[in-house]
Structures are given as C-alpha cells and as structure tokens.
Amino acid sequence: MKNLTPPIEWVENHIRIIDQTLLPAELKIVEIRTAAAAVDAIDRLAIRGAPALGAFGALALVVGLDEQASSTFGAATRRLEELRTFIGDARPTAVNLRWAVDRVIDHAVSSTETLDDLRSALLAEALKVAEEDAAACEEIGRLGHELLRTAVTIGTHCNAGRLATAGNGTALAPMYAKAEAGEPLRVLASETRPLLQGARLTAWELDDAGIDVTVLPDAAMASTVLSGKVDAYIVGADRIAANGDTANKIGTVAHALAAREAGIPFYVAAPTSTIDAALPSGNYIEIEERDGSEVHEIQGKRVTPEGVAVANPAFDVTPQNLITAIITEVGVLRAPFQVSIADALLRAGASQ
Amino acid sequence: MKNLTPPIEWVENHIRIIDQTLLPAELKIVEIRTAAAAVDAIDRLAIRGAPALGAFGALALVVGLDEQASSTFGAATRRLEELRTFIGDARPTAVNLRWAVDRVIDHAVSSTETLDDLRSALLAEALKVAEEDAAACEEIGRLGHELLRTAVTIGTHCNAGRLATAGNGTALAPMYAKAEAGEPLRVLASETRPLLQGARLTAWELDDAGIDVTVLPDAAMASTVLSGKVDAYIVGADRIAANGDTANKIGTVAHALAAREAGIPFYVAAPTSTIDAALPSGNYIEIEERDGSEVHEIQGKRVTPEGVAVANPAFDVTPQNLITAIITEVGVLRAPFQVSIADALLRAGASQ
Numbered sequence: 001m002k003n004l005t006p007p008i009e010w011v012e013n014h015i016r017i018i019d020q021t022l023l024p025a026e027l028k029i030v031e032i033r034t035a036a037a038a039v040d041a042i043d044r045l046a047i048r049g050a051p052a053l054g055a056f057g058a059l060a061l062v063v064g065l066d067e068q069a070s071s072t073f074g075a076a077t078r079r080l081e082e083l084r085t086f087i088g089d090a091r092p093t094a095v096n097l098r099w100a101v102d103r104v105i106d107h108a109v110s111s112t113e114t115l116d117d118l119r120s121a122l123l124a125e126a127l128k129v130a131e132e133d134a135a136a137c138e139e140i141g142r143l144g145h146e147l148l149r150t151a152v153t154i155g156t157h158c159n160a161g162r163l164a165t166a167g168n169g170t171a172l173a174p175m176y177a178k179a180e181a182g183e184p185l186r187v188l189a190s191e192t193r194p195l196l197q198g199a200r201l202t203a204w205e206l207d208d209a210g211i212d213v214t215v216l217p218d219a220a221m222a223s224t225v226l227s228g229k230v231d232a233y234i235v236g237a238d239r240i241a242a243n244g245d246t247a248n249k250i251g252t253v254a255h256a257l258a259a260r261e262a263g264i265p266f267y268v269a270a271p272t273s274t275i276d277a278a279l280p281s282g283n284y285i286e287i288e289e290r291d292g293s294e295v296h297e298i299q300g301k302r303v304t305p306e307g308v309a310v311a312n313p314a315f316d317v318t319p320q321n322l323i324t325a326i327i328t329e330v331g332v333l334r335a336p337f338q339v340s341i342a343d344a345l346l347r348a349g350a351s352q
Numbered sequence: 353m354k355n356l357t358p359p360i361e362w363v364e365n366h367i368r369i370i371d372q373t374l375l376p377a378e379l380k381i382v383e384i385r386t387a388a389a390a391v392d393a394i395d396r397l398a399i400r401g402a403p404a405l406g407a408f409g410a411l412a413l414v415v416g417l418d419e420q421a422s423s424t425f426g427a428a429t430r431r432l433e434e435l436r437t438f439i440g441d442a443r444p445t446a447v448n449l450r451w452a453v454d455r456v457i458d459h460a461v462s463s464t465e466t467l468d469d470l471r472s473a474l475l476a477e478a479l480k481v482a483e484e485d486a487a488a489c490e491e492i493g494r495l496g497h498e499l500l501r502t503a504v505t506i507g508t509h510c511n512a513g514r515l516a517t518a519g520n521g522t523a524l525a526p527m528y529a530k531a532e533a534g535e536p537l538r539v540l541a542s543e544t545r546p547l548l549q550g551a552r553l554t555a556w557e558l559d560d561a562g563i564d565v566t567v568l569p570d571a572a573m574a575s576t577v578l579s580g581k582v583d584a585y586i587v588g589a590d591r592i593a594a595n596g597d598t599a600n601k602i603g604t605v606a607h608a609l610a611a612r613e614a615g616i617p618f619y620v621a622a623p624t625s626t627i628d629a630a631l632p633s634g635n636y637i638e639i640e641e642r643d644g645s646e647v648h649e650i651q652g653k654r655v656t657p658e659g660v661a662v663a664n665p666a667f668d669v670t671p672q673n674l675i676t677a678i679i680t681e682v683g684v685l686r687a688p689f690q691v692s693i694a695d696a697l698l699r700a701g702a703s704q
Contacts, residue, residue: 024655024656024657188663193569199655204657207657214660214662215661215662216647216663216664217546217570217602217603217664218570219544219570219602222603222609223668223669224663249571250571251569251571251572251574253575253578253610254609257610258609295567295569298653301652303551303552303650304543304555308567309565309566309567310567310568311567313575316574316578
C-alpha cells in the first residue's frame with residue numbers, strides 16, 4: 001500500500017492530527033500544543049474513534065503538563081490530577097480515553113520521584129499506549145482476516161479504521177489485511193448521519209488505500225443485507241460491558257438486527273481496552289447526547305423547520321445476543337461472553 | 353386546526369402544487385400547465401407520495417390534453433395514449449400513479465364519443481380520484497385513530513401526510529385525528545436520508561398543524577424504539593403486493609425489524625389503490641434506483657470523496673410477517689394478508 005498520512009503523530013513535543021471534520025474535502029494537519037486545544041479537538045470531533053482517543057488523550061497529558069511549567073514533583077502531580085478530569089472526561093461514552101489517561105498518569109506518578117522522570121515516564125507510557133494500540137490493530141486485523149477469508153462484500157458502520165485508532169483500525173483492519181492478501185473485497189459503508197463518518201472518513205481512508213468502497217444511506221443498509229448481497233458485518237466499539245453488550249455509533253443495533261434477520265455474521269472488532277468490566281451490562285453505559293445542531297444542520301445547511309425538536313444520541317447499545325463474536329487483540333471472543341470476556345481480560349493483563 | 357395550504361389543487365385549468373423540494377425553507381406554489389412540467393415535477397420530487405402522485409398524474413392528463421388542441425375524438429385518444437406512458441411511467445415504484453392514469457383515461461375514452469365530452473369526463477374522473485383519495489385518508493385516519501387510541505409516542509418514516517396525498521395523509525392521518533381529539537401525542541420522525549422527507553416535510557406539516565414532532569437521524573430510531581420509549585410505528589406505502597409485502601421509502605424495513613424486536617405494533621397505512629394484486633409478493637416489486645448525487649451531496653454540498661461509488665435505492669420491501677396490520681379505507685387488514693387483501697379489494701371495487 002502507498003505511504004499514508006498518519007492520523008495521529010507525536011512530533012517534537014506536540015501532537016499532530018488530521019482534522020477529521022474537514023475530510024474528505026481537505027486533508028489538513030492540526031498541531032495540538034495545549035490541553036484546551038486537545039479537549040476542543042475531541043469535542044468537535046477533529047479526532048474521534050475510541051482507540052485513537054485513548055492514544056490522543058495520553059499524549060495530551062504531556063502537552064498539558066509542558067504547557068504549565070511545574071516547579072516541583074508535587075505541583076506536577078496536582079496538574080496531572082486536573083488533566084485527568086479535564087481530558088479524561090472530554091467525552092463520556094468511549095472508555096479508552098478515561099482508561100488511557102488513568103493508566104498513563106497512575107504509571108508515571110507511581111513509578112517516579114523527580115519532575116524530569118515524571119515527564120519522561122508520562123511520555124514513554126503515552127507512546128506505549130499508541131504503540132500497543134497499533135499492535136492490537138495488527139492482531140485484530142489478522143484474526144478478523146481469518147474469520148472473513150471467504151467474505152467478499154462486507155458491511156460496516158461509522159469509521160473504525162486508521163482514522164479511529166493509532167494503527168490500521170479495528171473493524172477496518174481485516175479489510176486492509178484482505179486487500180494486502182489480494183483477496184476480492186467490496187466494502188459497503190453506511191454514511192452514518194449525523195456526522196457522516198462513513199461517507200466522509202471510511203470512504204476516504206479505504207479509497208485512499210485503493211479498496212473498493214460503496215457508500216449507502218444508513219436507511220439503505222437493512223434492505224441490502226436482507227437481499228442477500230452482503231456476506232458479513234464488522235463494526236468497532238466505543239465501550240463493551242462485561243456481558244458483551246456493545247456501545248457503538250448510533251445505528252449499529254439496526255445493522256445488527258438486519259444481520260441476524262439475513263443470517264450473516266455480525267462481528268465487533270475492538271481492543272480489550274474498550275471493555276469496561278465494571279459494567280455488568282449495556283444498561284449501565286452512559287449514552288452521550290450531542291448537540292441538536294448536528295441534526296438540524298448538515299454541513300452547515302439547515303434542513304429542519306425552525307422550532308422543531310430533534311434528538312441526537314451519539315451511540316446505541318447492541319445487545320450481546322446479536323453479536324457473533326468480538327475480535328480482540330488477545331483472541332476471538334464468543335458467547336457466553338461473560339466467560340470469554342473475563343478470560344480475555346486476564347490474558348490481556350498478563351501480556352502487559 | 354388552522355387553514356392549511358393545500359399541497360395540490362386544480363385551479364382554472366391548471367394544477368397548483370407546493371414545491372416540496374424547497375420546504376421547509378420556502379413555501380412556494382408552482383403552476384403546472386404542461387405534461388412536461390408535470391413529469392419534471394414528479395421526477396425532481398416537487399410532488400411525491402404515492403396517493404398524491406395518483407391525483408396529480410390524473411389531473412396532469414387534462415393539462416396534457418389541453419396543451420395540444422386535438423381536432424377530433426380520435427386525435428385526442430391518441431394523445432391520451434402518449435400521456436398514459438409519458439405520465440404513467442414517470443416513477444416506477446408507486447403503483448397509484450399508473451393506476452390513476454389508467455383509470456381516468458379508460459373511463460373517459462370508454463364513456464364518451466365527442467371531444468368535449470371526453471375532456472369533461474377526463475377532468476371529472478381526475479377530480480374524483482383526488483376526492484376519493486381525500487375520503488380514503490379520512491377513513492384511514494378514523495380507523496388508525498382507533499388502533500392508536502392509547503399510543504402517545506408514535507414513530508413514522510419519510511412523509512405519508514398531507515404532502516403525500518390529496519387529503520390528510522395516510523400514516524399521518526391518525527395523528528391529525530388524535531390531535532383533533534385533544535389526545536396527548538408526540539411524533540418521532542426519522543429524517544429519511546437521502547432526501548430528508550422526514551426532517552423537511554413531516555416535521556414541517558406536523559409542526560404547521562401544531563403537533564409535537566421530534567426529528568431523529570434514521571440511525572437513531574432503532575435504539576429509541578428498543579429503549580421502550582415508542583408505543584407504535586405507522587408508515588405509508590408505495591406498493592403493496594397481494595401477500596402484504598410492502599414497498600415503502602428506503603429504511604422502512606429497518607424500522608419494522610426494530611418494532612418487532614421491541615414488541616410494538618408496526619402499522620402500514622395506505623388506500624387500496626396502493627395494492628398491486630398482480631404481484632404475488634414483494635420479490636416482484638421493482639425498486640427505483642435514484643441518482644447517486646442524492647447520496648454524494650446533501651442540499652448541494654458534497655460529502656463523499658471524489659471517485660467513490662454510492663448506492664441509492666429509493667424503496668425497500670417490508671415482508672408481511674413484520675406488519676401488524678394494513679390500515680385501508682375499507683378496513684384494517686390483518687394476517688393472513690392474502691385473504692384480507694383479496695377481500696378488501698372486492699369491497700373497494702364494490703364501493704366504487
């Protein structure tokens with residue numbers, strides 16, 4: 001594959017990201033040099049995707065620490081506690097952000113005693129989060145590729161690709177693996193209103209990599225699946241409960257219902273860092289309600305009548321019984337998910 | 353209710369319609385004085401909705417006949433045969449258009465012998481199509497109201513309201529009836545990409561009538577329904593096969609799957625003129641594939657990368673086993689639909 005622009009990169013003490021709000025019209029690189037800029041980038045979805053948010057949030061801690069020169073180790077740890085909340089809470093549904101922020105702060109604070117060491121440990125651990133994510137993507141791609149060996153037409157929703165991770169993506173990683181293996185492949189990408197991550201981002205990154213991709217309105221996926229033209233579905237995840245219930249971009253559960261009706265597999269691809277073992281089921285997952293303007297307006301153009309109400313939940317929960325398997329970096333998890341997930345978390349913990 | 357602008361009207365030898373492509377930003381009335389203008393209005397969806405297309409197509413025959421002054425009865429009937437194809441085939445999926453055009457031409461040609469009588473009979477029959485549609489809407493509203501008496505939050509898709517008929521709508525007719533009865537009511541309207549008939553038209557006409565309406569992205573309906581917040585679904589239809597399989601706006605079948613999963617009723621509301629008894633099942637319904645630009649662009653703004661493919665089927669087929677009941681002007685039809693539909697067609701024929 002050709003040399004692709006990295007969606008997230010650490011360069012000389014700052015973070016560089018592709019501003020995803022401008023894709024596909026413009027490929028613009030933004031430099032993040034303050035915690036406020038990082039939170040703003042998260043908030044307006046210049047960077048998004050649960051695993052990418054983990055790596056980005058971790059690196060943003062370094063930027064946030066550098067920004068306010070601390071004179072003592074104690075002052076630096078107090079600053080990190082501010083950043084833990086400020087950056088860790090920037091979006092509520094993706095667990096990876098909070099997970100990475102906690103991990104990097106806790107590791108750096110507990111393993112060092114001087115200011116210099118703290119900063120070094122913080123950066124090293126943040127880069128490790130990104131590297132581990134890239135490695136997880138690689139392994140998810142390999143495992144997903146095995147599962148999807150005979151699938152030609154594959155449906156996906158939103159964007160769980162290079163633009164959503166620090167590597168080759170989660171749901172899209174097997175597509176890249178299939179393409180590299182020279183297997184026939186056609187990806188159906190639902191456009192993913194309101195913010196069109198499918199039409200804008202998945203279409204852009206797959207096309208950029210030379211993979212055949214067709215964009216459909218969200219509403220057109222179900223009948224396409226029911227017509228028998230789709231071999232499998234694979235989507236990412238923003239948060240997975242201990243029983244396998246999976247929060248992902250709004251609309252995912254409709255695709256899962258169509259997949260079950262058509263009798264095709266419905267795979268979730270996510271690193272184990274996406275699993276929130278503290279949540280017994282999807283009922284406990286907090287669903288972010290985003291601003292109504294995203295529904296009232298499309299790309300800045302008003303489409304609803306003035307004065308009419310809208311609802312704009314950012315995620316939905318797909319119940320575990322609609323999920324064929326969860327593809328993680330430590331293996332392919334199947335029902336009963338309560339057991340396979342607990343086992344995967346043990347193995348993931350052991351490998352770190 | 354306040355005095356509402358009629359979406360379709362016969363005024364002094366021409367047709368006046370609301371140009372629905374401009375709603376909700378602008379309420380513009382367009383005059384249709386030629387067959388070409390009529391077909392263009394159908395083609396660009398200035399007028400849409402299966403029952404409205406029936407009434408409009410019927411009236412467009414009069415306009416098309418007047419436009420080319422025929423000197424003899426024979427010349428006029430030949431002109432009508434041209435118009436039968438030209439207007440009747442303007443859109444393939446909605447059966448009402450072809451049905452109304454055939455009915456009006458066949459009645460006028462077979463019941464008259466002079467040019468003047470032919471023209472009079474054509475207009476009278478076309479107006480009768482519109483009046484009968486309004487009466488059918490009224491009855492569908494009454495029957496639907498009975499079924500939805502205890503429902504407060506009701507989901508719908510696309511627009512099957514005043515803007516889609518020559519009356520109070522099909523799926524929306526019970527909403528108007530509930531509102532008039534002073535019953536609590538909250539309508540959830542899916543925005544209906546690609547052309548946003550829900551966000552633009554259903555939201556506009558319900559809000560215009562003072563009914564509480566909330567617009568959701570298509571992808572947000574399933575989880576809302578699964579959360580237990582919706583009491584019932586009601587949608588219109590573009591074509592119903594003899595076994596009850598129903599073609600309606602793309603996305604309808606996804607809503608039907610969610611409704612079944614949530615255990616709430618899923619009603620189809622349509623006049624018997626929407627039933628195509630010649631089709632044994634939904635497999636025989638031709639699905640219109642519309643221009644890809646509707647997916648590539650939203651309200652004129654490009655959202656997909658250049659060179660990427662799109663699919664844009666305008667309708668999908670909801671299998672009859674997902675439909676709780678079909679509400680027609682001659683009664684509420686339930687499974688086995690093969691029987692109830694055949695019976696309804698007999699009764700509809702008898703009442704004409």
